[in-house]
Amino acid sequence: MFVTGLLLGADSSPHLGVPWQLLAYHGETLLGATLDVARECSFDQLIVTLGSASEQIHDRVDFDGARVVESPHADTGSSSIVPALDAVDRRTDGIVVLLGDQPGVTSATVWSLVAEVAGPATPIGVSRYDDGHGHPCWFGKELFGELRQLRNDADLWELIEGGRYPLTQVDAIGNVPPRAGTWDDYRRLVSGYTPAAGAFTPGAFEGPPVDTHPVPLPTRSRPRRRTAH
Template identity: 75%
Template structure:
């Protein structure tokens, strides 16, 4: 089975005021960390979507061996999955959708998901955590037509109303996304944010300090 990994990293971070992709996480940019996990999954193809901060990200994050798809309209809520479909290899049986701002997802979770959907044809595969469904999400080629009609990336979940689903057990609670300063501080300190809906403006940080790499990475070749 030919599997494509799709790491969504095009959304901006209005509640952070800085590119979340470049927040320091375990000694490297946050997107670099989630991208490294995606590489560990051993996908046959790996795609990452970038938005309006694409130039900065390319200067600081190692994108070697990754197909990059620019999605500048993601900042206005448009789906970055839709333009990424044009870059998916024609041999692909399905894509595994991951989130660039969710560093707690592990390669083991991805492997478990792919193993479950590799047998009988499975249109959608959802990771089922202790506190609910979450990413990674498997989308077989037969649902690509519906993926191409998404208005936003969050609309991915609406596909569950129209296609059979395989729920695959994942260990623990849904890994938190880093969308506010509170999320960031708690994640880097090893504490999980309290469950609940994302509250815009939950934390105001008038003078944030973002430790970035001292020197930009040398820009590397990306696959075409």
């Protein structure tokens, strides 16, 4: 089975006033940390979408092993998934969609999802956490035509919940991993991280207070990885 990982990193951060992709996150940038998780999944192909802050992000984030798709109009509500589909390898059986500001998703969650949708194959798969549905999500290649009709990336949920296609729900451990949509969300994201366990536990982080205007950090150097398809 050929699986493409699609990491969405093109949307803007109107409630933050700075690119969320470059927020400091435990010695890394937020997007860089999530990209590390995506690499751990060992997808056959890895695609990352970037929006209007692409130039700034390229200066600080290492995209080794991933193909970057520019989606400059994502900031105005256009879907970054639509242009990304043009970069998907023709051999793929489907895509796993991940969010660039959600580093709490684990590779185990991703491959539990893939294992369930692989046999018998279903068009849509979604992770079912204790407090609701969330990413990663799976879309088989038979749905690429539908995905090309998306007005914005959030419309994925209309496709998932619309009832027009069979849906596989796969149990995931804990609650939906936090994101960084606002400064309060960002504080919770950082304070809920337990480095030793690699998991999110509310109140577990005992580091310094989160800076409300964090300075983006340079990414760590990494060894060369498998070339993206």
